[in-house]
Amino acid sequence: MSASTHGTDLASTSVDWDRVRSDFPLLTRQVHGKPLVYLDSANTGQKPAVVIDAVDDFYRRHNANVSRAVHALGTEATESYEGARRKLAAFFNVRADELVLCSGTTFALNLVAYSWALPRLQPGDAIVLTRMEHHANIVPWQLVAQRTGATIKVADIDARGELDLPALYALLTPEVKLLSLTHVSNVLGTVNPVREICREARRRGIVTAIDGSQAAPHRPVDIAAIGCDFYAFTGHKMCGPTGTGALWARREHLAAMPPFIGGGEMIREVRFEGTVYNDAPHKFEAGTPNIAGFIGLGAAVDYLSALGMAQVEAREQALLEHATQALSAIEGLRIFGQAREKAAVISFLVEGAHAHDLATLLDLEGVAIRSGHHCAHPLMHYFGVPATCRASFAFYNTHEEVDAFVAALHKVRRLLA
Known part of the structure; x- marks a missing residue:
């Protein structure tokens, strides 16, 4: 699903997000021969060229x-x-x-x-x-x-x-x-x-x-x-x-x-x-x-x-909605956290797969997510799990990257089955 066809991406009407993405040199990298899909912005954000x-x-x-x-x-x-x-x-x-x-x-x-x-x-x-x-x-x-x-x-x-x-x-x-x-x-x-x-x-x-x-x-x-x-x-x-x-x-x-x-x-x-x-x-x-x-x-x-934080928030909410809908359709995938007001972070586990194994295999597909306890041991104890995977989005991500992430997740899931 592209940004132009994603109806809830209200911020797209006033910001050229393709141009914005081009401001971030690292996002042009390839990892393991695959285009990098960086979904770890809750860990650290990427830097535009001006910085x-x-x-x-x-x-x-x-x-x-x-x-x-x-x-x-x-x-x-x-x-x-x-x-x-x-x-x-x-x-x-x-x-x-x-x-x-x-x-x-x-x-x-x-x-x-x-x-x-x-x-x-x-x-x-x-x-x-x-x-x-x-x-x-x-x-x-x-x-x-x-x-x-x-x-x-x-x-x-x-x-x-x-x-x-x-x-x-x-x-x-x-x-x-x-x-x-x-x-x-x-x-x-x-x-x-x-x-x-x-x-x-x-x-x-x-x-x-x-x-x-x-x-x-x-x-x-x-x-x-x-x-x-x-x-x-x-x-x-x-x-x-x-x-x-x-x-x-x-x-x-x-x-x-x-x-x-x-x-x-x-x-x-x-x-x-x-x-x-x-x-x-x-x-x-x-x-x-x-x-x-x-x-x-x-x-x-x-x-x-210059971007406007309201525009940033709207863009990320559109990405979150897209990713949540796609991940929710995957059998055996559990999302942790379904708050009514939520930032663009999705913590999840796939039945039968360890979080670190999942993240390692996704990395081989060029998709960078976080796995572990996320410096939140008491929260992991509350949910009764040792770790989760976490995909976190930023305004420089794209809807195409959401689709690439989901496709990689399906591929990895088949490998782990």
């Missing part, structure tokens, strides 16, 4: 450290780096001085855990998480709970993979100090109603942290409208370089939180008798950052903004 060029241009023409030199190269590097912060702030509708630039969501959530939660939590306090969290939104809170005597409560999901909201709200009792949850599940694709959830938490005086890794690349995200206290996202999933991302936090939190890592550029003055720290967000950004990476991320934000 690659921005990184290359920095190293060729502007390479210098930031915030350390008054010479021309230092000034250029600093302006481009801080320009990326401003672009991210506009993209998410927040203030630039509320964005801590870091290596990604994992670092960002650890920053909240160690700088906000660790100094505040005590025995008798509780943290609420959900069954669908990535390990990055579980392990930091476990470490904090072990050190403070706080406990962790888990909000469960239903058979469709949606949060049981009444049960979640019932968990938000007075001892709960923090609710941390994913905006979009990396396994199920479930889109959680984070605005409503944050409103209910705020009514109870509970601080909220949102893992936005799987939302930021695929749908419009207005952090101010969500109403959370912390929002973390990762740059490499949104067409940017690896080792980039940010934590957004309310200014009052940033002002009250102590530094997480000490070193250069997070200080105003250092004496052996004591140190005066820089203002937020810089007091959380010790050492030389990934300058080229953030300049590349700034280019990625420009690219996504």
Whole structure:
């Protein structure tokens, strides 16, 4: 089924998706002699040429450290780096001085855990998480709970993979100090109603942290409208370089939180008798950052903004509908996660086939999907499986690729029979 004949692909009417696809050099590759069908964008997104060029241009023409030199190269590097912060702030509708630039969501959530939660939590306090969290939104809170005597409560999901909201709200009792949850599940694709959830938490005086890794690349995200206290996202999933991302936090939190890592550029003055720290967000950004990476991320934000995130979401929803319909017709195939609002992620298993075997054989057909527990062991335990396969789509995929994926899956299934 082509994009031109797929009636639900509303975004096709205003965006030339063939031209967009040509912006991504890697997608022209062949793998094992077959055209590459890349369906692992929930793992990492591919990079358009403008992002690659921005990184290359920095190293060729502007390479210098930031915030350390008054010479021309230092000034250029600093302006481009801080320009990326401003672009991210506009993209998410927040203030630039509320964005801590870091290596990604994992670092960002650890920053909240160690700088906000660790100094505040005590025995008798509780943290609420959900069954669908990535390990990055579980392990930091476990470490904090072990050190403070706080406990962790888990909000469960239903058979469709949606949060049981009444049960979640019932968990938000007075001892709960923090609710941390994913905006979009990396396994199920479930889109959680984070605005409503944050409103209910705020009514109870509970601080909220949102893992936005799987939302930021695929749908419009207005952090101010969500109403959370912390929002973390990762740059490499949104067409940017690896080792980039940010934590957004309310200014009052940033002002009250102590530094997480000490070193250069997070200080105003250092004496052996004591140190005066820089203002937020810089007091959380010790050492030389990934300058080229953030300049590349700034280019990625420009690219996504030009496309329009509403168009991106519509395109991916059309691909999801096409793939879900085709996979649902395959006998013995089970899809995990049937939420009413869902991102373009399909986790599945085929009866009689191990997830890793299936993914390996699909790779021989040129189809790249993920197999494993997807850093979500508790969710795998909930469904009673050790692993699943996961096909995750991005706007640069095509309907022809969906058909190629399904055809490869039929071929592989026959081989495994």
